């Protein structure tokens with residue numbers, strides 16, 4: 169396992185569409201293990217493959233305070249959304265910035281696990297927000313594209 173470099177700012181790879189995973193092999197497991205290490209090392213709540221330069225449809229997440237709710241999503245798809253929430257969002261690929269984004273409040277996702285088995289996930293609040301944010305990464309979309317009307321990016325260290 170290793171910590172990989174996170175692609176940031178205007179790196180063009182962040183705008184590319186990731187390809188589905190078709191082979192569940194050691195190369196995939198190594199990528200997932202490295203993504204897990206990289207996410208925890210950086211203190212993030214989620215990381216998509218593209219953020220470490222791998223244009224594959226994979227996401228790792230842990231939105232819990234005590235860092236014990238680790239999940240891996242392979243070829244994830246949102247199957248259902250409910251409600252709405254408005255809150256502040258940040259991204260490891262846009263360091264030092266945050267912005268206000270409205271997302272669904274409840275999100276259901278189907279995704280494959282390491283064995284290729286399809287599993288269902290349901291997230292509410294921050295977890296729902298994270299599902300949306302990470303799956304957007306797989307299509308080259310960043311949260312700054314989805315800021316609420318009239319909103320701008322803030323520096324996280326600025327006084328608001």
Ligand code: NI
Pocket residue numbers: 258259260261301305
């Ligand atoms: Ni992000």
